[in-house]
Amino acid sequence: MPDPAARTPEKFCRSKLMSDRTTTYWITVPSPLGSLSVAARDGAIVELDWGGRGARALAVDQPPEIAGLLAEAARQLAAYFTDGQFRFDLPLRPAGSDFQRAVWDFMLAIPAGESRTYGQAAAATGAAARAVGGACGANPIPVIIPCHRILAAGGEAGGYSGKGGLDTKRWLLRHEGAYVPSEQVSLF
Numbered sequence: 001m002p003d004p005a006a007r008t009p010e011k012f013c014r015s016k017l018m019s020d021r022t023t024t025y026w027i028t029v030p031s032p033l034g035s036l037s038v039a040a041r042d043g044a045i046v047e048l049d050w051g052g053r054g055a056r057a058l059a060v061d062q063p064p065e066i067a068g069l070l071a072e073a074a075r076q077l078a079a080y081f082t083d084g085q086f087r088f089d090l091p092l093r094p095a096g097s098d099f100q101r102a103v104w105d106f107m108l109a110i111p112a113g114e115s116r117t118y119g120q121a122a123a124a125t126g127a128a129a130r131a132v133g134g135a136c137g138a139n140p141i142p143v144i145i146p147c148h149r150i151l152a153a154g155g156e157a158g159g160y161s162g163k164g165g166l167d168t169k170r171w172l173l174r175h176e177g178a179y180v181p182s183e184q185v186s187l188f
Contacts, residue, residue, distance in 0.1 A: 025062045027070040031081050032175075033168055036143070038073045040066050044093035045073055047140045050163035073144075080143070084176035085112045094140045099127060103135035110149045112176045117151055118158060129153075137161040148172040157181035 024041045028051065035051035043065065062070070073090055080086040094104055102125045110116055118129040118136075125132065136147040142162045148169045152158035160169035173180045 025066045025070060027074055029074045029077055031077060033171065034163065036077065038070060038077070040069050040073070042093070043069065044091040045069070045141060045144065046093050046095065048142055048144060077143070081175075084172075087112065088144050090144065092141060092145065094145065096135070096138060096140070099125065099131065100135040100138055103127075103132055104139060104141075104145045104147075107136075107139075107146050107149060110146060112146075113178045115149045115151050115173065115178055117153055119153055121150055133159060143172065146172075149176075149178070151179075151181060155179065155181055 022041055024039045024046065026037050026039050028035050028037045030036075033050070037047075037049040037051055038045060039047035039049070069091070076086070076088050076090060080088065094101065096104070103121055106116075106121050106124050118132045121132040122129040132150070136150050137159065139145050139147045139161075142148070148160060148162075150158065157166050157169055160166050162168050164171070170180050
């Protein structure tokens with residue numbers, strides 16, 4: 001059996017059997033933020049993980065349509081990391097509540113290089129800003145669904161659940177040419 005580690009990251013695809021008995025397929029791609037693992041199921045991207053999950057799953061052959069979708073996701077991620085203004089165009093199916101999906105749709109409408117506040121997202125979705133923060137933290141497809149574009153009131157960074165936390169959020173905003181919240185923490 002060939003050594004999976006010897007394959008190139010763009011070609012090394014992974015899968016795991018989910019509890020609903022559908023197969024999720026993975027591809028792990030390099031990025032300036034480290035390896036990213038992207039998952040697809042039933043013709044859509046369902047998850048992006050900071051390097052770990054794809055590497056823990058079993059390697060299997062993929063149906064051609066899934067292999068093509070994952071290759072396109074890898075291509076688009078590479079384009080984004082080359083040009084922060086790149087706009088993703090992938091079928092997405094993040095698992096979440098109706099409210100979470102409304103917040104994620106709000107995020108998808110924010111152009112690269114711009115940001116919105118938790119309060120603006122709350123007003124648009126009819127929820128509290130704290131609930132929006134929870135939906136941001138639960139985003140299963142960060143970077144592609146740009147939760148990094150949501151800031152706290154007054155332009156503060158807020159939080160970021162991706163690997164590297166606020167440093168990663170600031171890097172993504174800087175990469176897109178957006179306002180980058182201060183790296184100083186104010187106690188007053």
